[in-house]
Amino acid sequence: MATTTSVEPRSSAVPGSRPRASAPVRFGRWCKELGWRHLVGVVTIVFCVLPLLYVLSASLNPSGTLTGSNDLFSTISGANYGALxxxxxxxxxxxxxxxxxxxxxxxxxxxxxxxxxxxxxxxxxxxxxxxxxxxxxxxxxxxxxxxxxxxxxxxxxxxxxxxxxxxxxxxxxxxxxxxxxxxxxxxxxxxxxxxxxxxxxxxxxxxxxxxxxxxxxxxxxxxxxxxxxxxxxxxxxxxxxxxxxxxxxxxxxxxxxxxxxxxxxxxxxxxxxxxxxxxxxxxxxxxxxxxxxxxxxxxxxxxxxx
Structure with missing residues (x-):
């Protein structure tokens, strides 16, 4: 009487290799390891650049007031530089x-x-x-x-x-x-x-x-x-x-x-x-x-x- 043996499907994974992480897992790991650093860098750059842009906009505003420079570069003139x-x-x-x-x-x-x-x-x-x-x-x-x-x-x-x-x-x-x-x-x-x-x-x-x-x-x-x-x-x-x-x-x-x-x-x-x-x-x-x-x-x- 012949006996039948069941053959289990072979795994395609290489012995010793880790299973490939899915895309959401890779993105979460990237955010945890490196992403927050990029976020801090962007926030720091914005925090440093905005005052510089405001001062530059005020220097180009011939009205001579800081309140009139709230709209950045709404008026551009070199009168202040010429009067220095x-x-x-x-x-x-x-x-x-x-x-x-x-x-x-x-x-x-x-x-x-x-x-x-x-x-x-x-x-x-x-x-x-x-x-x-x-x-x-x-x-x-x-x-x-x-x-x-x-x-x-x-x-x-x-x-x-x-x-x-x-x-x-x-x-x-x-x-x-x-x-x-x-x-x-x-x-x-x-x-x-x-x-x-x-x-x-x-x-x-x-x-x-x-x-x-x-x-x-x-x-x-x-x-x-x-x-x-x-x-x-x-x-x-x-x-x-x-x-x-x-x-x-x-x-x-x-x-x-x-x-x-x-x-x-x-x-x-x-x-x-x-x-x-x-x-x-x-x-x-x-x-x-x-x-x-x-x-x-x-x-x-x-x-x-x-």
Whole structure:
């Protein structure tokens, strides 16, 4: 008697392989892992771009009011931009550029020299000086505004160039306030440069100045660019100390000049203020875009070894 055996259908799945997820499951997994990040990014972009569009629309509105700019780009005119130069905007922009550029260059040179000394040399009082710089930076420079003002007044008889209502005096104040924090930032980066390079150059007969300028400085270019950019941005838009030191309108910076326009809430020329704010932001944006390749490497590399 013949026996019949039932043959079960073979599964087409490869042994060890997972069953293919359906489309809704894949979409839900994508939303859980990556989709929410795209949503947060879109919301952040909208949150950042809308105020910029509003200011740009207000700068192109010749009516000079913010309430009339609720409808974005309903009126487009360059009258506000043309009127800036007759209001002293050109002098303010020139003063801000001079102060920011000179301060950033001086900050980089002073900070690099101090950081190189602390990183490469061992001398008495080294640790105490580093600790002192750190403690001084715990107190904001704003607390010393009165002392700075009195100091500049007393320096007027000895060094007329470093006095109140002078751009060199303001630059000197900025350089003194930025030395500590930038020294610490550069010090961590200088420690990542091998000392063997210094020793090899010294064996070849190089002096300390040659080692500093031809070997160390090119290797730490990213952090120098970062320090210079941060110094430029901070001094370009600084208001409190600049308002205390500079008294005449011809010596004002952009922060002081734009503040005088917006100080009167009822009669403020908001169109001029918006146009000046748009033009004042251009140097910062261009510098950031041009130097962005140095920013990440300059801020991160110094944290590897300290």
């Amino acid at each position: 130069w007759s209001k002293g905007f050109g002098d303010w922009a020139r003063n801000s550029i001079i102060v920011a550029v000179v301060t950033s260059i001086g900050t980089v040179l002073m900070g690099a020299a101090a950081a190189y000394a602390f990183s490469r040399y061992r001398f008495r009082g080294r640790r105490g000086t580093l600790t002192g710089l750190l403690l001084v930076q715990m107190f904001p420079q704003l607390l010393a505004v009165v002392a700075i003002f009195l100091l500049l007044i007393n320096l007027k008889d000895v060094f007329p160039l470093l006095s109140t209502n002078s751009l060199p005096g303001l630059i000197a104040v900025y350089l003194g306030g930025a030395l500590g924090v930038n020294t610490f930032l550069l010090y961590g980066f200088f420690n990542t440069v091998p000392r063997e390079l210094d020793e090899a150059a010294r064996i070849d007969g190089a002096t300390h100045a040659q080692i500093f300028w031809t070997i160390i400085m090119p290797l730490v270019t990213p952090i120098l660019v970062v320090v210079g950019l941060l110094s430029f941005i901070s001094t370009y838009g600084e208001f409190i100390i600049a308002k205390t030191v500079l008294t005449s309108s011809s010596k004002w910076t952009l922060a002081i000049g734009l503040y005088t326009w917006a100080s009167d809430e009822r009669n403020a020329p908001w169109g001029l203020f918006a146009a000046g704010a748009v033009l004042a932001a251009i140097p910062i944006v261009l510098l950031t875009l041009f130097l962005q390749k140095y920013i990440v490497s300059g801020l991160v590399s110094g944290a590897v070894k300290g």
